[in-house]
Amino acid sequence: MKNMTESVASIGRSAKQQLILTAERLYARHGLDGVPLRQISSEAGMANKSAVQYHFGSKPGLIDAILVNRVEGLTHRRSLLEARLPPGDLRRVIEAHQLPLIELGEDEDCHYLPFLEQLVQEMHPLDNLPETHRASERAYYARVGALITDVPQPLRDIRIHQASSTCLHVCADRHRMRALGMTVTPFALHVSQLLDSLVAQLSAPPSDETLATLRSVPTDRPTLRALP
Structure with a gap:
């Protein structure tokens, strides 16, 4: 049920916002060095696995955005x-x-x-x-x-x-x-x-x-x- 709630809540978010919130959650749970950028893109529902680099340029850019x-x-x-x-x-x-x-x-x-x-x-x-x-x-x-x-x-x-x-x-x-x-x-x-x-x-x-x-x-x- 929670996954469905999260899915519904994500509707209407921009790709950048979805990446930011996904990265915040994953970094909080696994540490800054425990999450590849491709995993963030994948769990944020992005078809482009390089979406983080596209929107934020780098991991430090993503962290600044969070x-x-x-x-x-x-x-x-x-x-x-x-x-x-x-x-x-x-x-x-x-x-x-x-x-x-x-x-x-x-x-x-x-x-x-x-x-x-x-x-x-x-x-x-x-x-x-x-x-x-x-x-x-x-x-x-x-x-x-x-x-x-x-x-x-x-x-x-x-x-x-x-x-x-x-x-x-x-x-x-x-x-x-x-x-x-x-x-x-x-x-x-x-x-x-x-x-x-x-x-x-x-x-x-x-x-x-x-x-x-x-x-x-x-x-x-x-x-x-x-x-x-």
């Missing part, structure tokens, strides 16, 4: 949520940025979060993301950083990056559990508890050990990759 397909919607939803932010509320700032990503994990037909996990592990270059997304990420770092000034740099940026990674991995793991038919926490509790954890992760006072270590090591700000 990112853009999701990032544009994420950035737009974030901008709408951020427009209603009250001043000085760290939890609401985190929620406005992370909730759109959290919501994707609830769609059983969306495989973006486990795909993104694979992408982060493989260190795929993110140079071709839209400027609107990169500007959104910079604004998020600045907005959160201004609310955790008791945490010195470069710890501030490190924590913001680690909190985003935590959110990704928690939600990707929940997506996998739901796909396996396992019982998961109700969505409202999942979101509330996750936001509590992220606030604590970002705002906890650094230990004396961490502060002493910070004083003893180079203080150049590390290179951090914004998560799509």
Whole structure:
């Protein structure tokens, strides 16, 4: 029944869109190096087995297309949520940025979060993301950083990056559990508890050990990759 549902859902999609969604699903399940381009074309229902190369030029071009397909919607939803932010509320700032990503994990037909996990592990270059997304990420770092000034740099940026990674991995793991038919926490509790954890992760006072270590090591700000 699921295969019939997927087949019906694919009607009306362009060839490029069908390739993008098929690749997202296969990469999420098998890894970026575990799926030949011809397999993606075949499972997307393309008669031309070189359809990926025709539409995207290469595997990196396809991966960039998967990112853009999701990032544009994420950035737009974030901008709408951020427009209603009250001043000085760290939890609401985190929620406005992370909730759109959290919501994707609830769609059983969306495989973006486990795909993104694979992408982060493989260190795929993110140079071709839209400027609107990169500007959104910079604004998020600045907005959160201004609310955790008791945490010195470069710890501030490190924590913001680690909190985003935590959110990704928690939600990707929940997506996998739901796909396996396992019982998961109700969505409202999942979101509330996750936001509590992220606030604590970002705002906890650094230990004396961490502060002493910070004083003893180079203080150049590390290179951090914004998560799509």
